[in-house]
Amino acid sequence: MNSIFKFFTPKDKKFQPLFEQAGSNVLKISQALLLALSATDMEKRKEHIKEVERLEHVGDDITHSIFLELSKNFITPFDREDIHALASAVDDIADYIHASASNIELYNVTNIGDAMIKLAELLVEMCTDLEKAIKELRSFKNIRVIADACVRINSGENQADYVCNLAIARLFEFETNAIELIKQKEVLQTLELATDKCEDAANVLESILVKNA
Template identity: 60%
Template sequence: MSLNGIFQYFVPKDKKFFPLFEQAGNNLIDMAQLLIENVNTTDVEYRKEICRKIEDLEHKGDNITHQIHLELGKNFITPFDREDIHALASSLDDVADFIHGASNRMDLYKLVKATQPMIEIAGLILEATEHVSKAIHELRDLKNIRNITDSCVRINSVENKADYIFDKAVADLFDYEKDAITLIKHKEILSAMEDATDKCEDVANVLESILVKNA
């Protein structure tokens, strides 16, 4: 058991970090659900409204991350290693940034109709964020190692699926899309979406590191 873990045996259960991490996880699900709305609409004005909502949630995520860092500076005893708290907060914030980035590109590039690969990857982003949130909620009790590990495995699987869809979609763009500007726009949107699943995998990697250190 780590020195920090020994300290935890003698102090009350954390009431600061876990709620903030859980808020961050829930916020990612909300963003991913809006992204699905985004790819399923052809109404440009409604898409702008969705993009504004996603941007608001991205700011909310930034505020949660900032609060975690403030708590880290104020508290000597933490539920797990300080560097892992920082890494987890940063990786969650990265997921929010890339969901927002994908949504923003759809607006800036004046996307009218999302392609099937965009719709599929949006669904995978939601699936990945749901597993992220589930794993984070299990962190309160590190006895639930199997549940957290299962979520991490599922996140990795989702990321692999997104990689395949992205690679195939880009190959199809080069084979069949005759308009160079459309090709670039679609590739940039797909890239940001696929990056969001990569960042979910980064969260899983941090969670697995926490498990190893606190097992």
């Protein structure tokens, strides 16, 4: 019955393009964050942080469009709850990446350690997998791509936990400036929260996969 229903359901021309835009945009945000953290020139860093902010606003607009389409359309390509959850999870990734970049600028964090760069690199990897998986929602023909991407995202989140916890432990051991310790710890934890949101998105994708594959 499920196959028959899918045969007669009109091809989705609204949600999938928006989700693909959201996936592409969140990857661009993660890349802009990595450029910001890797930049040694402060003006260049500010430029990349501004780009993170711009892309976060673009992501907000895409999320709003998805929710608007959800309110207007009775037939959806998969469960309405999953559409809402996936859109929210991708938007949360962008929000936490933006928060990380903003905190670096607001707190005037100039000492960007290896741990912060490693977390940003993990975010790029996870967002790359997320974008690939979202594209496969168009047809569900290559479900292994989605499943493998989710596994890698979950693994990336575990790595991020380890990197963040180790970096904070070293801060408490070696950083004698209490204010600097607080600033560094805040940025590290916000970056790690962004990886948590990637895992949340992967969990939604796995739920969609189970229901529709």
